[in-house]
Amino acid sequence: MNLRDYEKILDDAYEKIPDNVKRLSRFEIPKVEIRIESKNTYITNFNKIINTLNRDRRHFIGIFLRKAGTMGEIRGQQLFLKGIYKEKVLNRLIEQYAKQYVLCDICNKPDTEIQREGKKYFLKCTACGAREEIKEK
Ligand SMILES: [Zn+2]
Numbered sequence: 001m002n003l004r005d006y007e008k009i010l011d012d013a014y015e016k017i018p019d020n021v022k023r024l025s026r027f028e029i030p031k032v033e034i035r036i037e038s039k040n041t042y043i044t045n046f047n048k049i050i051n052t053l054n055r056d057r058r059h060f061i062g063i064f065l066r067k068a069g070t071m072g073e074i075r076g077q078q079l080f081l082k083g084i085y086k087e088k089v090l091n092r093l094i095e096q097y098a099k100q101y102v103l104c105d106i107c108n109k110p111d112t113e114i115q116r117e118g119k120k121y122f123l124k125c126t127a128c129g130a131r132e133e134i135k136e137k
Contacts, residue, residue, distance in 0.1 A: 027052075027103075027109075027110045028052075029049060029052050029053065029091075029094055029095065029098055030045055030048045030049050030052060031087065031091055032045065032049065032087050032090045032091055032094070033045040034085070034087055034090070035078075036084055039083065039084055040080060040081060040082055040083065040084070041080075041081040041083065041084055041085045041090075042075070042078045042079070042080055042081070043078060043079040043081070043090065044077070044078050046074070046077065046078055046079040047077050049094060053094075053097070053098060053102050054102070054110065055101060055102060055114070057074065059101070059114070060097060060101075061073075061074070061079070063097060063101070064093055064094070064097060065081075067093050067096065067097075068081065068085065068089075068090070068093055070082045070083050070085075098110075100134065100135075101114065101123065101134065104123065104125035104127065104128060104130055104132075105123070105130065105132045106125065106128055106130040106132070107125060107127055107128040107130065109125065109127040109128070111125060111126045111127040112124060112125045112126065112127075113126065114134070115131070120133055120134075121133070121134040122134060
């Protein structure tokens with residue numbers, strides 16, 4: 001089999017993948033872009049990140065700051081954090097948030113919404129219908 005045949009097989013296989021699976025493979029959180037200024041950190045592509053997560057800004061920021069153990073706020077298009085943070089650390093915190101509050105536990109898709117019931121919060125998946133209680137970690 002030559003390379004061209006092989007590529008054709010891959011293309012054909014990709015065509016056969018249902019669209020909702022393709023969408024899953026495209027769910028990728030943008031890596032943080034940061035700027036350090038007078039011992040503080042600005043996440044300059046915060047809008048892009050929050051749009052991908054598709055969650056309420058205040059919800060994300062509340063949890064994110066608590067996990068980072070610092071104070072911060074939205075400043076224009078950016079998220080300001082008190083203190084100096086490495087990209088790697090911030091990316092990991094965002095991934096943790098996504099795992100807990102965005103991605104479905106059952107099918108791992110991001111097509112979810114947070115539902116509140118009294119003091120409990122649930123992650124409802126519109127792709128597979130699962131509804132799992134969100135456990136604070
Ligand atoms: Zn699901």
